[in-house]
Amino acid sequence: MPATFTKSALLLSLWLGLGQVQAASEPGPTALATRLGIPHPAVIAHRGASFDAPESTVAAYKLARDLGADYLELDLQRSKDGVLFALHDNNLQRTTDVASKFPERRDSPANAFTMAELKTLDAGSWFNTAYPDRARPSYAGLKILTLDEIIDIAQGNPLHKPGLYIETKEPKQFPGIERDLKDKLHDRGWLSPAGSKLAKSELAVGQGKGKVILQTFEKSSLELLQKEMPQVPKILLLWVGEGSIEPKSKVPFAESGEKDKAAYYASQAPKDKAEFQRWVDYAKAQGAIGTGPSATLTKGGDQSYSDLVQPWMNQYTHDQGLLVHVYTVDDAVDFQKVMDAGVDGIFTNRASELLKFYKRPAAASVDQLLKNIGY
Ligand code: G3P
Ligand code: CA
Numbered sequence: 215m216p217a218t219f220t221k222s223a224l225l226l227s228l229w230l231g232l233g234q235v236q237a238a239s240e241p242g243p244t245a246l247a248t249r250l251g252i253p254h255p256a257v258i259a260h261r262g263a264s265f266d267a268p269e270s271t272v273a274a275y276k277l278a279r280d281l282g283a284d285y286l287e288l289d290l291q292r293s294k295d296g297v298l299f300a301l302h303d304n305n306l307q308r309t310t311d312v313a314s315k316f317p318e319r320r321d322s323p324a325n326a327f328t329m330a331e332l333k334t335l336d337a338g339s340w341f342n343t344a345y346p347d348r349a350r351p352s353y354a355g356l357k358i359l360t361l362d363e364i365i366d367i368a369q370g371n372p373l374h375k376p377g378l379y380i381e382t383k384e385p386k387q388f389p390g391i392e393r394d395l396k397d398k399l400h401d402r403g404w405l406s407p408a409g410s411k412l413a414k415s416e417l418a419v420g421q422g423k424g425k426v427i428l429q430t431f432e433k434s435s436l437e438l439l440q441k442e443m444p445q446v447p448k449i450l451l452l453w454v455g456e457g458s459i460e461p462k463s464k465v466p467f468a469e470s471g472e473k474d475k476a477a478y479y480a481s482q483a484p485k486d487k488a489e490f491q492r493w494v495d496y497a498k499a500q501g502a503i504g505t506g507p508s509a510t511l512t513k514g515g516d517q518s519y520s521d522l523v524q525p526w527m528n529q530y531t532h533d534q535g536l537l538v539h540v541y542t543v544d545d546a547v548d549f550q551k552v553m554d555a556g557v558d559g560i561f562t563n564r565a566s567e568l569l570k571f572y573k574r575p576a577a578a579s580v581d582q583l584l585k586n587i588g589y
Pocket of ligand 1: 260287289302381429451506541542561
């Protein structure tokens with residue numbers, strides 16, 4: 215059966231007299247997700263449950279897991295001595311105390327530090343300062359995590375095993391990281407999903423064939439990921455700007471007259487329809503199973519970007535046989551908006567809220583779950 219779900223295919227089946235039964239079995243995003251072992255719609259915990267706990271730390275990932283998120287999302291980097299670890303930013307200033315522990319190296323990229331050096335940093339206290347209403351004394355001193363440690367967390371709750379949704383972050387800084395990732399996933403048994411019986415169970419996501427999804431903004435990394443791990447689902451992340459979709463207007467933020475970056479990004483659009491379609495077509499041609507487009511958030515903020523989940527965009531992507539996982543959405547008004555527009559899953563900092571929205575609420579509150587895991 216072709217992996218596309220075009221209106222023309224549906225019309226053809228009706229014309230051939232195949233009727234409603236055949237029409238109902240036409241492939242669509244739900245069927246594609248099911249075939250790939252990916253929940254539909256998917257709850258992707260962006261840097262863990264990073265609204266409620268410091269991003270990419272043990273508290274954030276254990277909380278996301280115990281809430282029942284489908285995937286733990288992480289940005290992959292490699293230390294100076296070759297250890298794979300999770301960190302979003304290029305350097306350590308925003309989320310650690312690098313300025314006091316290594317003042318002369320405060321601006322250095324994270325990959326200029328050995329894993330032992332990274333492990334000396336406090337990756338939790340910044341959160342208490344930035345978000346006093348969500349602060350917990352136990353967050354102070356949380357550590358940067360290796361990929362091995364995140365795998366341990368994903369496997370650590372017998373009642374719910376989430377998958378991993380791994381981004382190669384700034385992959386040009388890390389030649390060979392796609393191969394390193396493959397070796398690690400292979401060594402940890404994450405490239406050999408369990409059988410179909412288990413994949414249908416409650417524990418499915420982290421044990422079935424959709425247990426790992428790979429994501430990148432970089433075309434070159436997508437190609438390397440496909441070469442190294444052709445059997446693993448991949449997403450091409452999309453945004454409007456340098457290195458990705460060409461914008462209609464090339465006026466930079468400083469000259470745009472917009473009051474903040476969120477407003478500037480919200481005003482950015484692809485150069486034209488064909489430019490958007492070219493990126494989707496490229497993703498498909500390279501073996502991706504979907505795209506990860508940005509969203510414009512109602513409240514703005516530093517994770518609000520161009521609106522790349524307009525209904526026609528999602529329809530076009532679906533027509534190519536691809537899924538749409540939008541980043542990064544936290545509020546019910548925006549959950550509703552992007553679902554109405556047709557997305558197949560959401561990256562969120564607030565897995566607890568998205569699970570409620572999907573009528574899959576966690577068994578306990580965020581506060582209780584954090585207490586259960588010692589925070
Ligand atoms: O990976 C999806 C989303 O995380 C992309 O944005 O900058 O938060 O990694 P970023
Ligand atoms: Ca990411």
